[in-house]
Amino acid sequence: MINGWELVIGIEIHAQVKSKSKLFSSSSTEFGSGPNSQVSLVDAAMPGMLPVINKFCVEQAVRSGIGLNAKINNKSIFDRKNYFYQDLPQGYQISQFKDPIVGNGFIEIESEGQSKKIGIERLHLEQDAGKSLHDQDPNLTFVDLNRSGIALMEIVSMPDMKSPDEAVEYVKKVRSILRYLDTCDGNMEQGSLRADVNVSVNKPGDDLGTRCEIKNLNSFKYIHSAIIYEAKRQIKLIESGENIIQETRLYNIDSGETRSMRSKEDAHDYRYFPDPDLLPLILEDDWIKKIRSSIPELPDQKKERFIREYSLSEYDSSVIVSDKSTSDYYEKVVKDRNPKLVTTWVTSELFSVLNKKNLSIDESPISPNHLGELIDNIDSGKISSRQAKDIFEEMCETGESANNIINEKGLSQISDEGELEKLVDNVISSNPENVEKYKNGKDKLFGFFVGEAMKLSKGKANPKVLNELLKSKLNT
Amino acid sequence: MKRNLNFIEASSLLEANETTSVELTKIYLDNIKEAEELNCFNTITAEQALDDAEKSDLRREQGKLKSQFDGIPIGVKDLFCTKNIKTTASSKILSNFVPSYDSAVTQKCIDAGLISLGKLNCDEFAMGSTNKTSYYGPVTNPWKSNKSDAKLVPGGSSGGSAAAVAADLCIASLGTDTGGSIRQPASFTGTVGLKPTYGRVSRWGIIAFASSLDQAGPITKTVEDAAALFEIIAGHDPKDSTSSIKENESFFDNLNSSVKGMKIGIPREFKSDDLPASTQKAWDDCKKLLQNNDAKLIDISLPHTMDALPTYYIIAPAEASSNLARYDGVKYGIREEGENLIEMYEKTRSVGFGDEVKRRILIGTYVLSSGYYDAYYIKAQKIRSLIKNDFNQAFEKVDAILTPSTPSTAFEIENEPNDPVQTYLNDIFTVPINLAGIPAISIPFANDENNLPIGLQLITNSFEEQKLLNIAKNVQDTVNYESVPKNWWQK
Numbered sequence: 001m002i003n004g005w006e007l008v009i010g011i012e013i014h015a016q017v018k019s020k021s022k023l024f025s026s027s028s029t030e031f032g033s034g035p036n037s038q039v040s041l042v043d044a045a046m047p048g049m050l051p052v053i054n055k056f057c058v059e060q061a062v063r064s065g066i067g068l069n070a071k072i073n074n075k076s077i078f079d080r081k082n083y084f085y086q087d088l089p090q091g092y093q094i095s096q097f098k099d100p101i102v103g104n105g106f107i108e109i110e111s112e113g114q115s116k117k118i119g120i121e122r123l124h125l126e127q128d129a130g131k132s133l134h135d136q137d138p139n140l141t142f143v144d145l146n147r148s149g150i151a152l153m154e155i156v157s158m159p160d161m162k163s164p165d166e167a168v169e170y171v172k173k174v175r176s177i178l179r180y181l182d183t184c185d186g187n188m189e190q191g192s193l194r195a196d197v198n199v200s201v202n203k204p205g206d207d208l209g210t211r212c213e214i215k216n217l218n219s220f221k222y223i224h225s226a227i228i229y230e231a232k233r234q235i236k237l238i239e240s241g242e243n244i245i246q247e248t249r250l251y252n253i254d255s256g257e258t259r260s261m262r263s264k265e266d267a268h269d270y271r272y273f274p275d276p277d278l279l280p281l282i283l284e285d286d287w288i289k290k291i292r293s294s295i296p297e298l299p300d301q302k303k304e305r306f307i308r309e310y311s312l313s314e315y316d317s318s319v320i321v322s323d324k325s326t327s328d329y330y331e332k333v334v335k336d337r338n339p340k341l342v343t344t345w346v347t348s349e350l351f352s353v354l355n356k357k358n359l360s361i362d363e364s365p366i367s368p369n370h371l372g373e374l375i376d377n378i379d380s381g382k383i384s385s386r387q388a389k390d391i392f393e394e395m396c397e398t399g400e401s402a403n404n405i406i407n408e409k410g411l412s413q414i415s416d417e418g419e420l421e422k423l424v425d426n427v428i429s430s431n432p433e434n435v436e437k438y439k440n441g442k443d444k445l446f447g448f449f450v451g452e453a454m455k456l457s458k459g460k461a462n463p464k465v466l467n468e469l470l471k472s473k474l475n476t
Numbered sequence: 477m478k479r480n481l482n483f484i485e486a487s488s489l490l491e492a493n494e495t496t497s498v499e500l501t502k503i504y505l506d507n508i509k510e511a512e513e514l515n516c517f518n519t520i521t522a523e524q525a526l527d528d529a530e531k532s533d534l535r536r537e538q539g540k541l542k543s544q545f546d547g548i549p550i551g552v553k554d555l556f557c558t559k560n561i562k563t564t565a566s567s568k569i570l571s572n573f574v575p576s577y578d579s580a581v582t583q584k585c586i587d588a589g590l591i592s593l594g595k596l597n598c599d600e601f602a603m604g605s606t607n608k609t610s611y612y613g614p615v616t617n618p619w620k621s622n623k624s625d626a627k628l629v630p631g632g633s634s635g636g637s638a639a640a641v642a643a644d645l646c647i648a649s650l651g652t653d654t655g656g657s658i659r660q661p662a663s664f665t666g667t668v669g670l671k672p673t674y675g676r677v678s679r680w681g682i683i684a685f686a687s688s689l690d691q692a693g694p695i696t697k698t699v700e701d702a703a704a705l706f707e708i709i710a711g712h713d714p715k716d717s718t719s720s721i722k723e724n725e726s727f728f729d730n731l732n733s734s735v736k737g738m739k740i741g742i743p744r745e746f747k748s749d750d751l752p753a754s755t756q757k758a759w760d761d762c763k764k765l766l767q768n769n770d771a772k773l774i775d776i777s778l779p780h781t782m783d784a785l786p787t788y789y790i791i792a793p794a795e796a797s798s799n800l801a802r803y804d805g806v807k808y809g810i811r812e813e814g815e816n817l818i819e820m821y822e823k824t825r826s827v828g829f830g831d832e833v834k835r836r837i838l839i840g841t842y843v844l845s846s847g848y849y850d851a852y853y854i855k856a857q858k859i860r861s862l863i864k865n866d867f868n869q870a871f872e873k874v875d876a877i878l879t880p881s882t883p884s885t886a887f888e889i890e891n892e893p894n895d896p897v898q899t900y901l902n903d904i905f906t907v908p909i910n911l912a913g914i915p916a917i918s919i920p921f922a923n924d925e926n927n928l929p930i931g932l933q934l935i936t937n938s939f940e941e942q943k944l945l946n947i948a949k950n951v952q953d954t955v956n957y958e959s960v961p962k963n964w965w966q967k
Contacts, residue, residue, distance in 0.1 A: 041577060045802040047570065048557045048579060048681040050716050080798050082844070084821055091801020141817075143806070271844035273853060276687035276795050278717050 001162075002228075005201045005235050008208055009167045009227060010159035013174055014152050015184040016128070016192040017060045023127050023151035024051030024094065031190055035133075035144040043149040045089035050277050053078075057151040058281065060183040061101050061125050062291050064153055067177045067298055068120045070105025072288050076124075078278045082271040087130035087143050095154075097272040100124035101281065107177065108300060109169040110318065118170050119158030128152050153184070159198065159208075164227040168220045171195055172322065176299050180324045194218045199230045201238070209234065210244040214251050214258055226251040230258050302327055310339035316347055325361045332368035333375070341375050349389070353396055365396045374402035381415050381462055382406070415462035417469065420453075423461065424469045427452045438474055449474065480644045480960055483701035486548050490536065497529035497536070497547030500647075501591055504549045508593065508645045513965050514616045516640040518554045519562050520594040525549065528591045535589065545704060546589030551646035553637045554595035555602055556582050556692070557681040561592075565683045566610035567600045569803045569810055569828025579681025580716070581650060581692050581709045588708045593646050597636030600830045601800065602652055602685040605660055605902040606892055607635025609832040617665060617886050618643035618961040621926035628886040628928070631661030631902075637695045638665040642961055648696040648705050652682060654689045655788050656882075656906025659918035662695055663881035663931025666920040666959030668948070669695045670702045671906075673938045674913035675720035677706075678713030684799040686792035687718070689910040699919065699949040703727040706941065722939055730942055733950040735769050740947075741776035741874035746905060748883075754924035755880050762878060762921055762932050765954050766947075776870045776877070780862040784908035787863070789900060790843050790856035791911070796833075797840025803828060835896065864912045871937040876947050879905050881918040881931035905933060915941045917948045920959040929959050 001007070022029060025042040042049045065072050077099040080092040102123035108115050130148035134141050155174060161167045175193055178184040186193050195218075200211035214230055217223045229251075234244050248267075249258040274280075297305070299321045306317040306327075320343075321327045334342045350371065354364060374391060377383045383391065383406060391405050398405075414420060427449055428435055438445040449470050454461055478485070481500075489495045505522050532547035557563045557575040564570045578586065585592065599609040606629040607615040615635040617628040619642065630639035634651030638661035641649050651658040653671040662669025670693045677692045684690060694705035704727075711724040742763065751759075763773055805811035805824030812823035829837070843852035870877060883904055893899060909916040915938070918931040932951070936944040 044807060046557075046575065046577070046808070047563070047565070047573065047683045047802070048575075048679075050680050052715060052717050082798050082801060084801065084804060086804075086806050086817055089802060089807055091804060092798050269846050271798070271841065271846075271849075273794060273798070273844055273849070276718075277684075 002201075002231055002235060004203065005231070006204055007162055007164075007227070007231050008159045008200045008202065008211070009161035009163075010198040010211075011157045011161070011167060011170060012196040012198075013155040013157075013171060014194050014196070015064075015155060015174075015178055015186075017057045017125075017151035017153055018182060018184050019054065019057050019060060019151055021054055021056075022149040023054055023057050023125065025149055027149065029150050033146060035142070036146065039145040039148065043089070043145055045091070051094060051275070053278065053281065054151065057125065058101070058283070059291060060151075061123060061153055062283065062288060063181050063295065064155075064178055064183045065102030065105065065123050066292055066295050067181045067183075068102070068105040068107055068123065068155070068174070070120055070123060071103035072283065073099065073101055073103055074283050074285070075099065076101040076281045076283075078125075078275045078281065079272045080275045083268050085129065086141060087132045087145070087148070089130065089145060089148060093127050093129065094275055094278070095126035096124035099280075101283075107170070107173050109166065109173050111163075111166050111169060116166070118160045118166075121156040121158055123153050123155045126152050126154060164224045167197060167227055168224050171223060172220065173299070176322055176324065180296060180298050188218045191218055195223055197223060197227060199227055199234070200244070201231050201234045209238070210246050212244065212246065212258075213248045215248055215261065217251055222251060222253060225256055226258060229256055233258065299324075299327075306330075310334055310343070312339070312343060316343055319347060323361065329361050329364070329368050333372045337372060337375055338379050341379060345371060345375055349392055365399055366392075370395060370401050377402055377406060381413060381464070383413050384463065387413065413462045414457055414460045415465050417465060420457070420461055420466055420469050423453050423456045424466070424473050426456060428473060435474065446470070446474070480697065481647055482697040483545060483548060483648050483704050484698070486647050487545050490547050491544075497532040497549075497591060498526060500547065501525050501529040501549050501593070504593055504646055507643070510967070511618075511643050511645055511965050514618060514639055514643055514645075515613055516597055516615055516636040516643065516645055517551070517594045518564055518566060518597050518612050518636070521561055521592060522594075524561070525591050525593050532589050532591065542587060542589035543708070545708070547591060548647050549591040549593050550585065550705075551594060551596045551637060551640045551649040552582055552585075552592050553598050553634050553649070553651050555598060555652050555683045556650060557683065558582050558592070558595065561595065563595065563683070564611070565601045566598050566612055567803075567829065567833065568611045569824070570683075570808075571611065571810060573809050575681075577681060580678035580713050581682065583681075584709050584711070585650070590708070596634070596640055596649060599633035599635065599657075600833050601683065601796070602633040602654055602657055602690075603796070603832050603836055604632040605656065605899060606889070607632040607661070608889065608892065609830055611830060614889055615639045616889070618963070618965065619665060619886060619928055620962070620964060621928060623926055624888075626888040626890065629664065629889050629892070631664035631882075631886065633657040633661075634669075634695060635661050638662050638667050638669065641665070641667045641695050641697060642959075643963070643965070648694055648701050650692060650705075650709070651695045652685075652690055652692045653906075653910065654685050654691075654792060655910050656903040658693050658695060659881050659906050659916060659931070659933060660902055662918040663920075663929070663933075664886040666929030666931075666961065667695050667697060668699055668702045668920070668952075669693065669918045670706055670941070670945075671909065671916050672706060672710060672941055673720070673915045674910075675718055676710045676722070676915070676939070676941070678711075678716045678719050680713055680715040686795040687799060688795060689788075689792055691910070699917075699945055699952045700728065700731060702917065702948075703731050703945045706945075720939070725942060727942055727945060731949055732946055733953050735766055735771040735947050735950045738771040738876065738947065739774050739874040740766050740771050741774050741870050741877040743776050743778045743781065743870070743877060743879060745778055745782055746879045750883065751880065752884060752924065754922070755884070755930055758922040758930045758932060759878070759880050762951060762955075765951060766878070769950055769954060774874050776874060778863075778866040778870060778908070780859060780866050781908040783859050784863055784911055785900060785904055787856045787859045788903070788907040788911060789839070790852050791860065793836040793840030794844050794853055795840070797837045797844065800829075800833070800837060832896070860911045863908055867908075867912045867914055867935075867937070875936065875943060877935040879933045879935070881905060881933040885924045885926070885928040885930055909933075909935055914938050915944050917944055919948050919952055920957055921951070921955055922957055
C-alpha cells in the first residue's frame with residue numbers, strides 16, 4: 001500500500017531450461033562461447049529445416065510444473081508467434097499459446113511473517129531468440145545466434161502480489177524451486193532467469209487499475225525498485241487526473257525510472273497458429289508419474305524437516321533452505337554433528353565471510369568437510385571457541401583444514417587432567433599466602449589461580465577442566 | 477538405343493551391360509540441351525552427373541551396386557535442397573542460395589545410386605498450377621494441340637518435373653504436391669504422378685510451402701517406375717516430426733495388377749456439367765474398364781469436398797505466410813539494402829518475391845490476423861476435418877476412389893485467365909486429397925479431341941499406396957495408352 005493505494009502485481013518469469021541442447025535442435029547451450037559457434041541449420045532457419053522436440057526439455061518443464069504444484073497437461077500444442085526481427089531467424093518464435101504444457105498451480109511465499117499462496121496461471125515452453133549486437137560497428141548490427149532456439153520456460157503468475165517485497169519473494173521462491181529441481185540454473189546476471197512485471201494500482205474496494213508491463217528485469221533489486229517507481233508514477237498520474245495507458249515499459253537501471261517502450265495499440269499482432277511442423281505434444285500419465293517420483297525434496301518440505309530434525313528456528317531454517325546449495329552445504333556439515341553448533345557457525349561465521357567477500361556458497365573458501373572438522377574440535381573441547389574463530393579466519397585465508405592448522409600451531413587445548421593437575425599443583429605450591437587467604441573466605445582470589453594456571457599453560461588449558469581441578473584442590 | 481526409356485527398362489539395360497550410366501547420362505544431357513526451349517531446368521549439373529555416373533559404372537564393375545536402380549539419371553524439382561548445388565525454389569529471393577546439405581529425399585536417391593541431372597523449374601515456392609510464377613520463366617509443355625501451334629502450360633507447380641519426364645529429358649523426376657502440384661502437371665503432360673500419404677516421405681530439406689500439406693513424390697513414365705522411385709524415397713525420418721513411423725514397404729516387388737472384387741467409389745460431387753466431354757468420357761471409360769476387370773463401382777458422396785478449394789486457399793497461404801518469413805535478407809538469399817531494418821525487409825521482399833507469392837503471403841497474413849483468425853483459419857480447420865471424415869466414411873465402403881485429375885487438359889500459356897481464382901480451380905479435384913492427407917495418383921488415360929493427354933486420379937486411404945499402385949497398374953496395363961508427345965522441339 002502506497003499513500004492509500006493498493007498495488008496489484010503479476011509476474012512472468014522467463015527461465016532458461018537447464019539442458020545441454022536446444023529446444024528443437026541438438027546445438028549446445030553453453031554460455032560464453034564464441035559468436036555463432038553453437039548454431040545448427042535449424043537454429044539459423046535454413047530453408048527446409050524442421051524442428052524436433054528435445055525430450056529432455058519437456059521433462060524439465062514437467063518437473064518444474066510439478067515443483068510449482070501445477071497441473072501437467074497430457075496434451076499441449078506448440079504455436080508459432082510471428083514477427084520480424086533480425087535475431088529471429090525463422091520469422092517466428094515457437095511457443096505455446098492456447099494449450100501450454102503446464103496449467104494452474106501455486107507456490108507459498110513468506111510475507112510479513114505469514115505464509116501466502118501465490119497462484120501460477122501456467123508454464124509454457126518456448127524458444128529464445130538470438131542476440132543483436134548494436135555496438136560492434138557504427139553502421140551495422142551484428143547477430144549472434146548462439147542463444148537462438150534455447151529452451152525457455154515462461155512461468156506466469158496470477159496477479160496475487162500486493163507489494164514489491166512480495167514480488168521479490170515470489171521470484172526468489174520460484175528461482176529456488178527451479179534450482180532445487182535442477183531445471184534452471186537461476187543465474188540472473190547471465191539472463192538465465194528474468195522477469196516481466198505487471199503493475200497496476202487502485203483504491204481499496206475499487207476495480208483493478210490499468211496495468212503496465214515492465215520488461216526484462218534481471219535482479220531482485222531492479223524488480224523491487226522498478227515496481228516502486230512504476231506504482232508511484234501511476235499514482236501521480238491518476239491523482240493529477242490523468243489516465244494510465246496500458247503499455248510495455250522498460251526499466252532504466254541507471255536512472256531507476258521506467259519509460260514507455262510501446263503502447264497496446266502498437267502491440268504486434270503475432271498471428272499465433274499451431275506449428276504445422278510439430279505434432280501436439282502428448283504426455284502419457286505413466287511418464288509423468290515417473291517424473292513425479294523422481295522429484296527431490298523441495299524448499300518448503302526441507303524447511304519443515306530441518307526444523308523437525310535439527311531443531312532449527314523457523315527463521316534459520318528458511319534462510320538455509322532458500323538456496324539449494326546452502327542447504328546441501330548445511331546438511332553435509334550437520335551430519336552426525338551438534339546441530340546447534342553447526343547452525344551458529346554456518347549462519348553467522350560462514351555467512352558473514354561470504355557476504356564480506358561477495359561469494360556464493362559454491363565458492364566458499366571453506367569446504368563443508370573442513371568446517372565440520374573445526375566444529376568437531378570445538379565440540380570435543382580440543383579447542384576453545386575463541387581459538388576456533390582464529391582458526392576459522394586462517395582457514396578462510398589459506399584453505400587449509402582445521403586439523404592441519406591446529407597441529408601446525410600447537411593450538412590444541414590441554415584437557416588432559418593429569419597434565420593440568422601438575423599445573424594446578426604448581427600454582428598452589430608457589431602461592432601459599434593466597435591459598436591461605438582464599439581458604440579464609442576470600443573467594444575472589446579464584447580468578448587469580450585460574451589466571452596463573454592459564455599463564456603456565458600458555459593459554460592452552462581447557463578452562464572448564466582447569467576450573468574444576470582448581471575448585472576441588474583448593475576446597476580440600 | 478530406344479527412346480523414352482523408363483526406370484525398369486534402363487535398369488535392365490544397365491544390368492545386361494547394354495549401356496552404362498555414363499552413356500545414359502550423356503544421352504539425357506544431350507536431350508536436355510536440345511530441349512532448352514522447354515525451359516525445364518533451372519540448373520543443369522552436367523559435370524557432377526557424369527562424375528556420379530562414372531562412379532556408378534565403377535560400382536557395377538565391382539559388383540557393389542547401391543540398389544537395383546544404381547546409375548539411372550533423374551531430375552529434381554528445385555524445391556529440394558541439394559548439397560553444393562544452387563537451390564532456388566524458382567524464386568529471385570533464393571536465386572543465389574547454395575545449401576550445405578541434401579534434403580532427406582535427395583540423400584535417399586544418392587544412397588540408391590541415382591544420378592541427378594539438375595534442378596527442375598517449378599512455380600515460385602511451389603505456388604501455382606501453370607509454372608508461370610517461376611522467376612526463371614514458364615516451362616513449356618512438350619505436348620501441343622493438333623489444332624494450334626500455341627505453347628501450352630505443363631501445369632504446376634512441378635511443371636519442370638513433369639515436362640522433363642514427358643519430353644524424355646530424364647527417366648523420372650522428383651516433385652512435391654501441396655494441392656495437386658504433382659498430379660495436375662502429370663495429368664497435363666501424360667505422365668504418372670504419385671502424391672503419397674502425408675508423413676510417408678520426409679519433408680526435411682524441402683523448401684516449405686504449406687507444412688501440413690506438402691508431400692514429395694515421383695513423376696514417372698509408368699506406374700512401375702512410380703512404385704520403384706516411391707520405394708526409394710519413402711520411410712520414417714526422425715528429423716521430420718510429422719514423418720510416419722510406418723515401416724517402408726517393397727512397393728515395387730509387391731506390385732500386382734488385380735482389381736478383382738475391389739470396390740471403386742465414384743463421388744457424385746465430382747460430376748459436373750462443366751467437365752469437358754472428353755474428360756467425362758475418359759472417366760466413364762475407366763469405370764467400364766475397371767468393371768470389366770471385375771471391380772465393382774459404388775456411388776459415394778464426399779459432401780464437404782465441395783468446400784475444399786476455399787479451405788485450401790486459407791490453410792495453405794496461412795502456413796506459407798509464416799514459412800516464408802525466413803526469407804528476409806538477413807541470413808541468405810538476396811538482400812536489398814535499406815536505410816533501416818524495416819526498409820531492408822520491405823525492399824528485399826518486394827524485389828525477391830513474385831506476385832503470386834506476395835498474394836498468398838498477404839492472404840495468409842490476413843486470415844491469421846487477430847479478429848479474423850476464428851472466422852477463417854479455425855473455420856477452415858473445421859472444414860478440413862469434415863473433409864477428412866468424408867473420406868474416412870467413404871473408405872469404409874470402398875477400396876479406392878476414381879475421379880478425373882483436373883477439370884481440363886493443358887491450356888495455352890498466353891491464355892491463362894486474369895482472375896487468379898479461375899486458375900485456382902485447376903486444383904479442384906486434387907486439393908481435397910492433400911487436406912485429407914491421403915495418397916493419390918494421376919495416370920494418363922486417353923487423349924482429348926485436341927490430342928492432349930487426359931489424366932485420371934485414383935485415391936486410397938492413408939498408407940494404402942500399394943493398393944493404389946496396383947489399381948493404377950491394372951488401368952495402365954488394360955488401357956495400353958501410349959502417351960508420348962511429338963518431339964517438335966528437336967531440330
